Amino acid sequence: MPAHAVIAPADITGLLLAGGRGSRMGGIDKGLQPFNGEPLALHAMRRLAPQVGPLMVNANRNLAEYEALGVPVWPDSLPDYPGPLAGFLAGLEHCTTPWLLTVPCDTPLFPSDLAARLAEAAIAGQADIAMALAPEATEDGPALRPQPVFCLLRAELRDSLLRYTAAGGRKVHAWISQHRAVHVPFDRPGDAPDAFFNANTLAELHALENR
């Protein structure tokens, strides 16, 4: 790859991951839950759209409601809610751009420069995957934690992920570690410290609304 290569937004398909069970929310469809009066999925799509070219949604329930967002909706091809890698796979199976960017449906404040910074790091590191790192509070103070569902993936990884999941693999980190990956910290001065706050429970969702 030439050193001056860049990844343009049009080279990236944005994939909203909304295919989980939402069990910590009582089994409801997380992406359709209202956040400040509008579905979480709509907030995420609005933030994602200016950063990428094509958009798609991965969902396994209420497909018509996701289709109302006006973008293609793809369910998992793997049965039984095997986890986020099933969403990655659904995205890679339908992606026609060289890169795919995944974002989850439950993190409405994710950075507006997510795609640009992951893309820059992927090129600089000649990587096939770029994953976000975000500051999180721990007992020993703030630490940078991987955000495995915020991933920029080269579309050519599809066959690798097909093989990994067909063999029963379910762990995002284990699959990613088979590839050339870079980690991209989002803790610069000016980065919002709560950009990667996600809502797993309704209480967390309401707390996030009131920030």
Ligand SMILES: Nc1nc2c(ncn2[C@@H]2O[C@H](COP(=O)(O)OP(=O)(O)OP(=O)(O)O)[C@@H](O)[C@H]2O)c(=O)[nH]1
């Ligand atoms: N396609 C697909 N996506 C999933 C699956 N499990 C989780 N995800 C997505 O991965 C992201 C992070 O998952 P979680 O925060 O654990 O969401 P969840 O699995 O719906 O919620 P819990 O059941 O409470 O764990 C979310 O965007 C989910 O929609 C799955 O089995 N299939």
Ligand SMILES: [Mg+2]
């Ligand atoms: Mg889960």
